[in-house]
Amino acid sequence: MPFGRKKQSEEIRDIRLRSQAGEEENARTIMLRLVRENRLAAFSLVLILLIMLGAIFAPVLTPYTYDGMDLMNRLSGPSAAHLLGTDEGGRDILTRLLYGSRVSLFIGVVPTLLAMVVGAALGMIAGYYGGIADMLIMRLADIMLAFPSMLLAMVIMYMLGDGLGNVILTLALVNWASVARIVRSETLQLKGNEYVEAARVIGVPRPVIILRHILPNCLPTFIVLFTLNVPSSILTESSLSFLGLGIQPPSASWGLMVNAGRQFLTNAPWLAFAPSAAIMLVVLAFNFLGDGLRDVLDPHQKKG
Amino acid sequence: MENKMTLEVDNLKVSFFTMNGEVRAVNDVSLRIPAGKIVGIVGESGCGKSMTARAIMGLLKYPGKVVGGEIRLDGQNILPLSEREKCSIRGSRISMIFQEPMTSLNPVIKVGKQVDEAVLLHSNVTRKEAKRRTIEIFREVGISDPEKRYDCYPHQLSGGLRQRVMIAMAMIMKPEILIADEPTTALDVTVEAQILRLMKKLCEGGTSILMISHNLGVIAQICDYVYVMYAGKVVEEADTFTLFDDPQHPYTKGLLNAVSSLRRGGERLDTIPGVVPNLLYLPEGCAFSLRCGECRKECGDVMPEYREISPGHKVLCTFAGEH
Numbered sequence: 001m002p003f004g005r006k007k008q009s010e011e012i013r014d015i016r017l018r019s020q021a022g023e024e025e026n027a028r029t030i031m032l033r034l035v036r037e038n039r040l041a042a043f044s045l046v047l048i049l050l051i052m053l054g055a056i057f058a059p060v061l062t063p064y065t066y067d068g069m070d071l072m073n074r075l076s077g078p079s080a081a082h083l084l085g086t087d088e089g090g091r092d093i094l095t096r097l098l099y100g101s102r103v104s105l106f107i108g109v110v111p112t113l114l115a116m117v118v119g120a121a122l123g124m125i126a127g128y129y130g131g132i133a134d135m136l137i138m139r140l141a142d143i144m145l146a147f148p149s150m151l152l153a154m155v156i157m158y159m160l161g162d163g164l165g166n167v168i169l170t171l172a173l174v175n176w177a178s179v180a181r182i183v184r185s186e187t188l189q190l191k192g193n194e195y196v197e198a199a200r201v202i203g204v205p206r207p208v209i210i211l212r213h214i215l216p217n218c219l220p221t222f223i224v225l226f227t228l229n230v231p232s233s234i235l236t237e238s239s240l241s242f243l244g245l246g247i248q249p250p251s252a253s254w255g256l257m258v259n260a261g262r263q264f265l266t267n268a269p270w271l272a273f274a275p276s277a278a279i280m281l282v283v284l285a286f287n288f289l290g291d292g293l294r295d296v297l298d299p300h301q302k303k304g
Numbered sequence: 305m306e307n308k309m310t311l312e313v314d315n316l317k318v319s320f321f322t323m324n325g326e327v328r329a330v331n332d333v334s335l336r337i338p339a340g341k342i343v344g345i346v347g348e349s350g351c352g353k354s355m356t357a358r359a360i361m362g363l364l365k366y367p368g369k370v371v372g373g374e375i376r377l378d379g380q381n382i383l384p385l386s387e388r389e390k391c392s393i394r395g396s397r398i399s400m401i402f403q404e405p406m407t408s409l410n411p412v413i414k415v416g417k418q419v420d421e422a423v424l425l426h427s428n429v430t431r432k433e434a435k436r437r438t439i440e441i442f443r444e445v446g447i448s449d450p451e452k453r454y455d456c457y458p459h460q461l462s463g464g465l466r467q468r469v470m471i472a473m474a475m476i477m478k479p480e481i482l483i484a485d486e487p488t489t490a491l492d493v494t495v496e497a498q499i500l501r502l503m504k505k506l507c508e509g510g511t512s513i514l515m516i517s518h519n520l521g522v523i524a525q526i527c528d529y530v531y532v533m534y535a536g537k538v539v540e541e542a543d544t545f546t547l548f549d550d551p552q553h554p555y556t557k558g559l560l561n562a563v564s565s566l567r568r569g570g571e572r573l574d575t576i577p578g579v580v581p582n583l584l585y586l587p588e589g590c591a592f593s594l595r596c597g598e599c600r601k602e603c604g605d606v607m608p609e610y611r612e613i614s615p616g617h618k619v620l621c622t623f624a625g626e627h
Contacts, residue, residue, distance in 0.1 A: 130366070194402055195410040200363055202395030202422040202473055205388070212421070216412045 033296050041292020044285035051282060055105055058098040066099035066252045067091065078270060085270045087260060093274050100252035100275065103164070104282065107237040107253075108230040111171030116226060118172065119179025120218070124210050126180065127187025137180065144177035153236055157245040167246050171233050179225060186221050190214050220293075227290030231283035238279055254279050309376075310512040311337040311360070311398075311481050316373035318352070318359050327583045329355045329368065331536035335514075337481060342503070342513040344527035344544075346520060346559065350580050352536040353516045357483045360514075361400055362390045378480065396426040399474035403486040405466035409458035415466075416442075416454030419473045426477050441472045445502055464495035468502070475506060482506065483514045488522060500526050520563050524548060532556050535581060535591040538610075542617040552619040554596045590621070598623070 054061065069090050078085045084093035126137040144152070153174050160166040190196065191214070199209050238255030240246035247253040249260070254275040261271030318330035330352040337343045345353045358364050360375055362382070374381050377398060382390070402408045410418060416438050423434040435454065442450035445468045458466060467487065474482055484503065488496040504526050507513050517523055523530055523544070530547045532540040532555065540553040551557045561574040578595040587593055593603040600623065608622040619625075 194404055194408040197363065198402060198408045198470065198473070199410070199421070200394070201361060201400040203391045203393070203425055204395075204421060205391050212413070213410050217410070219412075 038292035038295060040288050041295075044288040044292070047281065047285045048289065051101055051285075052105060054098050055101040058095070058102065062092065062095040062098060064092040064095040066096050084274045085268065087257075087268075087271050088264060093257075093270065096252040096257060097254070097274055097278055100254045100257060101278065101282075103247055103251065103253040104234050104237065104255075104279070107164075107167060107171065108234040108282075108286075111168045111175065112226060112229045112233050114168065114172035115175035115229065116179050116222060119176040120183045120215075120222065122176070123180035123183030124187045124214055124218075127184040128191055128206065128210050128214065134184075138184065141177035141180045144174070145181070149174045150236065150239060153240060154243070154245060157240060162245065162248050164247060167237055167240065170240075171236055174236070175229060175233065179229070182221065182225060183218060186218050187214055190217050224290050224294045227286050227293060231286040234279065234283060234286075308339045309336055310339045310378065311335070311514070312374075312376040312379075313356070313360065314374045314376070316356065316359060316375065317371045318355050318364065319369055319371045321367045321369065324584055328536050328586075329583060330359065332373075333533070333536070333538050334373075335531060335538075337512050337514055338529075339480075339512055340507060340510055341528045342507050342515055342526050344515045344517060344523040344530045345533055346517060346523055346530060347533035348518065348580050350583075351533045353518075353533055354485055356533075357400065357485050357514070357516055360483060361394060361398065392426070395422050395474075395479070396477040397479050398481050398483070399477070399479040400483040400485065401467070401470045401474045401487050403489050405463050405470055405490060408470050409466055411458055413457075414455055415458055415461065415469045416456075419469065419476055422473055422476050437476060438472070441476045442469075445472045445475070446498070447472070463491055464498065467491060467495070467499055471499070471502065471506075475511070478509075479511060481512045481514065483516070485516045486518070487515075489517075489519070496522070520559060532559070535586065536583060537591065537620060538618075539592065539620040540618065546614075546617050550617075552613060552617070552624040553592075553621045554598045555592050558595075558597070 072090065074086065074088055074090045076086045076090075084097065086092055087096070122137045122141075126134040153170050156170040156173060157166065160170065187210075196209060196213055199213050204212070234254075237246055237253065238258065241253045241255030242259040244259070247256055249256060257275035258272050258279075261268070261273075261275070264271050313333060313335040316330055316333045316335075317328065320327040320329055333352070333356055335343070335345075335356070345356065347353050355364070355368065358368075359370050362385075364370065370383060373383075375383050377393070382393060382398075385393070409415060416435065419438040419441070420431070420434040423429060423437055424431070429437075439450045439454055442453060447453050447465060447468050453461070453465070453469075458469075461469065467490075471487075482503075487503070488499050491499060500522065503513060503515075507526075515523065515527055527544050529543050530541065531538050532547070532553065534555050540547065540551065540556045542550075547556065548560065551560055555576070558574070558576040562576065576595055581587065581591060581594060587604055588607075589605045590596070590599075590603045590608050593599045596603065602622060606622065608620050610618055610620045611624065612618045613625050
């Protein structure tokens, strides 16, 4: 309908103009613009929130437990009692999916945060101080980035052994370098701003400048980096679990479930399909959200 | 001048070490800024005005470096101080405002908080006391409704207001000297007049001001004493009236001729031919000889001597007084 379309484009222009005029950007207006301009991203946000709620309220949502065997009902297909069927031990797939989302979201969020704190700190130090600090930090990052990340993760996991803590540590070790690189370039750009100079002029010491003047201005970058790194962490964990290096059974993790379902792909395909679909949904949702946030938070970048 | 000197710069040399060689951006510059006076530096773009200011603040950027000279604040040489000591001087005893008020404030912090920062850094006061002082200085620099402005973000203020905030930030600790690097260039003329009046008022309050500008009108309005810089050197210095009435260096004359005036009627504006020479390839003798209308044979070979031709009036030209 041409009339409706025109109206929407006017609305967008309106939003753009207001943002150019420097209207105050708070969390609410950002969310509002996200919903208006990019419905896919808004939908992704809702989906992510739903999955989080599912993870939190898993025990309430399902009558089964994630490791409760029911050998009479092995490999049964989707039914009213088991919405997504059962696995080779008669455990309810949906239940395991819900509990598995705890691991997957945890693995998605915590190592990403860890990697971002370390990467951001090192990136800002490298970018702001320059010189030898820059040289050392960025060459170290280059070394980390020179390895294929999956291979690096596997090597570290072999050395550290299995377990949730080690998976988190591994993912953080693999991811910090790319964060540091991006934050460094952002810092280099911000450093040239006159307000940084103005802060120097009134005698603000350099560490304080980094915390008060550089860090808050990096925030949009952080948000986007976060939403883009979470799915890659989830994927890496899934791959590690699939290869038997991550979470160990009977704990549920999506990657582990795909691995277990592999053997029954021909006679009970839902075993592998359900967790695969869950991984895909979450990863796509985070990616769309990240994309949408980048569009909304960065007015300089034209929408493609 | 019999006054006490707030800031003395002696034979300051600033060089940039580039791949093509050493660029002498500031070459043997000496300045005297007496207490409670406004001193101006004029010159074209790239003549070393801003570099002198940065060197005084200790904010030269790589690969720029002070290679010689002394900068004395109340008799104390501040060049060899450590970064920490410099931090404690900056903002409390010596301060600076910039050309571009639009980008000189952090867009994500309330302006009041940014001014507070200066107080909290340099004195041991509570946040509440800092806020009270900030609002007080906002009132002093002529920001209307200071309580409300305190909670504004920079983009909610006009250019003039932002420059006032910048001045408030620089002045809140009552520094002995304020360096103003083209403070009114980005503002329109009415706001410029207000800001200049404000600076004059600050100066009467006891702060010395070093005013950097390429606008002779601004200099004429508020400065007591003027230095003219060209290619990294001071080419002429005198008190404002002498300089405008009786300029001696051909470059100063050229600058004054290039000022438009309603009284001069419809004739074409004079300009100085050519551009500032590349600092890497300065001529042997006088740096201005290539563009000078009164250049003689010797000028290209012999470095002119900086001489005092009348009390307080110094010129870097071999033939000053003879032209």
